[in-house]
Amino acid sequence: MRHRPPQHRRWLATLALSALVAGSAIWWYLPETSVLPPESKTAKAPALVLFADADINPPAVSSDASPTDTRTTVVEVASRTPASLGPDPYAASLKGTDIDGALKADSQGKLIVDLETRDFFDYFLNTVGEVSPDQALEQIRTLAMTSLPPKAAAEAMALLDQYLQYKQEALAVQATPLDPSRQNDPNYRLEMLKKAFIDLKLVRQGVFSPDAHQAFFGLEEAYGEYTLATLGIAARTDLSAEAKTSMVAWHRDQLPSQLQQTERHLLASTEKNRHRIATIDAAESPEAAGQKLMAQGMSPDAAASVTDYLQERATFDARYQHYEAALDQLRDSGLTDTDVAAQQARLLNQHFPDQKQQTWARLKMLGSN
Numbered sequence: 001m002r003h004r005p006p007q008h009r010r011w012l013a014t015l016a017l018s019a020l021v022a023g024s025a026i027w028w029y030l031p032e033t034s035v036l037p038p039e040s041k042t043a044k045a046p047a048l049v050l051f052a053d054a055d056i057n058p059p060a061v062s063s064d065a066s067p068t069d070t071r072t073t074v075v076e077v078a079s080r081t082p083a084s085l086g087p088d089p090y091a092a093s094l095k096g097t098d099i100d101g102a103l104k105a106d107s108q109g110k111l112i113v114d115l116e117t118r119d120f121f122d123y124f125l126n127t128v129g130e131v132s133p134d135q136a137l138e139q140i141r142t143l144a145m146t147s148l149p150p151k152a153a154a155e156a157m158a159l160l161d162q163y164l165q166y167k168q169e170a171l172a173v174q175a176t177p178l179d180p181s182r183q184n185d186p187n188y189r190l191e192m193l194k195k196a197f198i199d200l201k202l203v204r205q206g207v208f209s210p211d212a213h214q215a216f217f218g219l220e221e222a223y224g225e226y227t228l229a230t231l232g233i234a235a236r237t238d239l240s241a242e243a244k245t246s247m248v249a250w251h252r253d254q255l256p257s258q259l260q261q262t263e264r265h266l267l268a269s270t271e272k273n274r275h276r277i278a279t280i281d282a283a284e285s286p287e288a289a290g291q292k293l294m295a296q297g298m299s300p301d302a303a304a305s306v307t308d309y310l311q312e313r314a315t316f317d318a319r320y321q322h323y324e325a326a327l328d329q330l331r332d333s334g335l336t337d338t339d340v341a342a343q344q345a346r347l348l349n350q351h352f353p354d355q356k357q358q359t360w361a362r363l364k365m366l367g368s369n
Helices: 115-125 133-147 150-174 186-207 210-235 241-253 257-282 286-295 300-331 337-351 355-368
Strands: 026-029 048-051
Touching: 115 133, 115 150, 115 210, 133 150, 150 186, 150 210, 186 210, 210 241, 210 257, 241 257, 257 286, 286 300, 300 337, 300 355, 337 355
Parallel strands: none
Antiparallel strands: 026 048
16 A cells, blocks of 8 residues: 655745635745755755645654654554555545545544544545545544544544634635735745745634644744744844854744654755765766765765766756757848747757657747847
8 A cells, every 4th residue: 555645744945835725725936945056056946835825844754753842752553544445445546545644543442633633534535626525524423433433433523623614714824915016026925935834823723622632733933933944034134144144043943852853863864965966066077976986875876867967967957959040040030020930949859859858858948038
């Protein structure tokens, strides 16, 4: 069986902010968020943000870990929902998958509320559209009633009602209009992200009990606060790169322990990738790049893939130079725009018989324009 990735646990880049829910979305570019020195060219990529329901998602961590405590809460599970819907689930998209999360009860017959509870709800609610809302909700109700003691099943259904209420009220946060005259202002975009985060947190506090709020959203809110703080630090012009790095490190140390561990692992992976990119940039040939990457610990198969790709790009670059020269001659030939467009398509096929390289050529032309 395979797992569908839980809707609320998608990886965030160290300095990027992601937001997600049903409904329309607004794509924004945030200001450059690196806190590395400006001469580091790998730190120049802007963060792409999906601003919708404004759920701010942390890296995946264990559902059993407390969002605010370094200890792991161990609760005896006396009963739980099954791990699978079997070979013929009610929605085709669930075929061959395990159920994400679970509804669980303790030895006293009470519902255990944690991230797995939310994962369980989302696993079924995400099928709405493929099936009717009533069908998805009936699946949750049936599994709760047949798998848990009556008290825990009733608590699960009450919590589901609250979760649906939250989803509905969160749409109002998403619907907040933007000022068109300020959409390109990085400071304004950051202000709106902070406002959306605070507004959504208030909605959650108003709908859920403190324990349920913490269980469902504690980790992602902690990571959201860290990310917003990091974005704010990166936007400041009165700080040196060293000061920014120190301030981000301080905020990282305030994260729950399990998020600290994941964040440091992510940072280490990012640093390793930066070294590899620098190695590729400095190599005199694709073959030399592959050899140096293996010397740094990359597997032979992965290094061979990099070498093959670099060789393919080198071939493309050479062909593109010839194509660009032929295109310049065509434009200077005095033909009409219609004839130039027709001949350009012929030149594209002539210089790039491979469909993938034709796509690269079109993208490069768009970039140069």
